[in-house]
Amino acid sequence: MKIVDMHCDTISRIYKHPGSALLKNNFQLDLQKMKSAGYLLQNFAMFINLDETDSPYDTCKKQIAIFQREMEENRDLIRPVTTYEEIVENEKQGKMSALMTIEEGQVCKGDLKILKEFYDAGARMMTFTWNHKNTLGFPAEPAHGTEKGGLTHLGIAFLDAMEQLGIIPDVSHLSDRGIMDVCQLAKKPFVASHSNARTLCGRGRNLPDELIQKISQKGGVIGANFYGPFLTPVPDDTGCYYSYVKDIAKHIRHMVNVGGISCVGLGSDFDGIDNNIEMKNCSHIEMLEAELRKNGFHESEIERIFYKNVLDLYKELLV
DSSP: OOEEESOBOHHHHHHHSTTOOSSSOSSSOOHHHHHHHTEEEEEEEEEOOGGGOSOHHHHHHHHHHHHHHHHHHTTTTEEEOSSHHHHHHHHHTTOEEEEEEEEOGGGGTTOHHHHHHHHHHTEEEEESOSSSOOSSBOBSSOTTOOOOOOBOHHHHHHHHHHHHHTOEEEOTTBOHHHHHHHHHHOSSOOEETTOOBTTTSOOTTSBOHHHHHHHHHTTOEEEEOOOGGGTOSSOOTTSOOOBOHHHHHHHHHHHHHHHOGGGEEEOOOBTSSOSOBSSOSGGGTHHHHHHHHHTTOOHHHHHIIIIIHHHHHHHHHOO
16 A cells, blocks of 8 residues: 655654664654555654744755755655655555655744745745744644634735745644634645544544544545544543554544545654554554554555545646
8 A cells, every 4th residue: 555644753753863764764764664665755843842942934944955855865765755746656656655744834934035945945834833832823733821722813824925935824823713713714725734533532633523523625635634632532541542453443434424425634743743642653554554444444545545536636736
């Protein structure tokens, strides 16, 4: 089964662990594991925590340099892409594809010229926020208990600019009001790259059914997240929110039931989540494929979830 995953934090892990590499590491994702599993494309997020840097812009630039270096050093296995045609060409050549994304809109410092700079560097998807209020909007689960709001006026300007440039808006981590703003204002489809269903697990980071439906109606795709605390509301006897494949499949089933088969993809959050996970790393993703079959999904439906839905979106938006 081909695999397209809309979110991992592996580049940020490499940034925090000098000496580590993308080809082979002890993280949840590396190129050797991806190749063995049958990956077609991986979105690599440049993740910035505003609490950990005095300059989000500079930190993002350093992570982009790592991404570019790793792509060059491993060009026999994987190539960076900015268009759908490049994904198709890489597959023909037997190579995997890598799409650069940004997780924290504040890296742009509220400057549309910097947004264009990141576009020119290859970024093709960006979240408005992470867990902090910023100049673009309010997060779903504020790190410091700040009030909830939607997109700011500047956030609305960024949404328009992202759509014009060809940077896919990513509403994961954005507040409900902010996501509703995007649903009402966006002219094109967009994504929630790594989010689950709030009906099954009542975390603010998960999507209520109304927003699942609205994202689907806009032609968007939601990437199912593998993080235990976003999968189950109840910890086990040790206090651990363990990530079981059966729970990931339940969230996928719920989102398909609510929004239709075309609105769900994969958004693992590998290397951004803890190791309390049944799928220990990306090489074991066939466990999810088997679980979806047990849950009554047909082969054609699993193909849509594993790669076709996201590829259809990229075919439309990455031109």
